[in-house]
Amino acid sequence: QVQLQESGPGLVKPSETLSLKCTVSGGSISGYYWSWIRQPPGKGLEWIGYIYYSGSTNYNPSLKSRVTMSVDTSKNQFSLRLRSVTAADTAVYYCARHNFSGAFDIWGLGTMVTVSA
């Protein structure tokens, strides 16, 4: 069955760039939309943006100026870059797959990223 795994540094310094990858196993990245979602400690879910396997993207307007997503179909991976991070970007970051309807049917386990000097 399809599984997602987030990977990347757990600690990022303020003003630097947060970079995460999501690796898709047990299935192909092709044909689907893929999202990044984050959850600050003790708070709710915030959608960051999505990318289609072809590379087209759509970002949350509140983060759009700092976000870039990309996809590498040869590696079955997609990536998130968030620039100029602050403590407010500290969160668990999840990747997820969109089902045919558009809901998020498969999620990674999540990775905690802390922004601190």
Added chain:
Amino acid sequence: DIQMTQSPSTLSASVGDRVTITCRASQSISSWLAWYQQKTGKAPKLLIYKASSLESGVPSRFSGSGSGTEFTLTISSLQPDDFATYYCQQYSTYSRIFGQGTKVEIK
């Protein structure tokens, strides 16, 4: 942007209770609404998509209804495994906005 408002924020209930959570959209989203369950320290799990379609493997005590701007998630008989936080999410527009969550606690 469309805003999603859930109520209540917290709900105290007992095993066997019928539980209803409401989600309201600031404008019509047709039936483009999903419900997720999240337990502490775990990733969210899809329960319902397209307002009323039960995701494969999800117990039939979960059901969703509504269209337009008002939606409900109902648990017909609350089980110990159901104590968790529930989120609605709209996917009518390019943005995929979540509600603020409803925590279901043991009474």
